[in-house]
Amino acid sequence: MKTRYLFPNSYKLFGWIILIIGMVLGIILSINDFEYPNWSANVFPLIGEKEGVLTSNVSMAWSDNNIADELASLMIIIGGILVAFSKLKDEDEYSATIRTESLIWATYVNYIILILSIVFVFDMPFFNVLIYNMFTILLFFILRFHYLIFKTKKMIRYEE
Amino acid sequence: MKNNLKVERAIKNITQAQLAQLINVSRQTINAMELNKYVPSTVLALKISKIFEKSVNEIFFLDVED
Numbered sequence: 463m464k465t466r467y468l469f470p471n472s473y474k475l476f477g478w479i480i481l482i483i484g485m486v487l488g489i490i491l492s493i494n495d496f497e498y499p500n501w502s503a504n505v506f507p508l509i510g511e512k513e514g515v516l517t518s519n520v521s522m523a524w525s526d527n528n529i530a531d532e533l534a535s536l537m538i539i540i541g542g543i544l545v546a547f548s549k550l551k552d553e554d555e556y557s558a559t560i561r562t563e564s565l566i567w568a569t570y571v572n573y574i575i576l577i578l579s580i581v582f583v584f585d586m587p588f589f590n591v592l593i594y595n596m597f598t599i600l601l602f603f604i605l606r607f608h609y610l611i612f613k614t615k616k617m618i619r620y621e622e
Numbered sequence: 623m624k625n626n627l628k629v630e631r632a633i634k635n636i637t638q639a640q641l642a643q644l645i646n647v648s649r650q651t652i653n654a655m656e657l658n659k660y661v662p663s664t665v666l667a668l669k670i671s672k673i674f675e676k677s678v679n680e681i682f683f684l685d686v687e688d
Contacts, residue, residue, distance in 0.1 A: 550648075552647075552648035552650075554646070554647040554648050554651050555647070555651070555662070555663050555665075555666060556647065556648065556650060556651035556654055556660050557648065557650075557651075559660065611650075614650040614653070614654060615650060617650070617653060617654075617657070618638075618649055618650060618653050
């Protein structure tokens with residue numbers, strides 16, 4: 463079946479590896495208040511902080527920054543996209559339907575949680591919600607889609 | 623939409639897996655169609671009709687809810 467916008471199946475395993483490494487790094491960082499591991503590197507912020515005594519990253523100038531959290535974010539997003547949107551081994555129109563429905567489901571769940579957070583969470587805790595919200599739509603989709611595919615496979619076993 | 627895929631399969635004496643292979647879909651897709659959980663595309667319906675050498679209307683029919 464011709465599919466648009468999907469990666470070949472071979473990218474899926476690669477995606478899982480990047481996603482899992484990214485998530486482990488992200489969890490370690492969040493346990494350590496984003497201080498450790500500290501992988502210092504030169505960065506060039508296009509949009510930075512206002513200049514002051516304590517500011518380290520001003521706009522349009524080279525400066526030093528711990529890039530561990532940036533790496534973790536990129537790995538979770540890129541790995542997540544590859545896992546979510548690589549073809550299954552037996553991708554067909556039924557799995558395409560499940561894919562679409564799971565994506566709608568994930569979008570709803572993601573924004574319901576965000577709406578609840580907007581109403582009930584404030585200040586720094588809300589900022590934390592926004593951090594996780596960058597990834598949750600992908601993660602909800604991956605969980606939902608693979609759960610449904612697993613269920614259809616289990617249904618076949620009952621048939622036998 | 624309903625269908626008599628299961629009956630047609632029995633007449634031709636082929637398994638879900640064999641039919642799946644013939645029309646290039648997964649076994650889950652055949653199973654979901656037989657359980658009326660999935661309505662196939664026109665392309666897939668035509669492929670199935672070709673395998674069973676019957677017109678699409680003889681294999682698939684509208685349900686009261688449609």
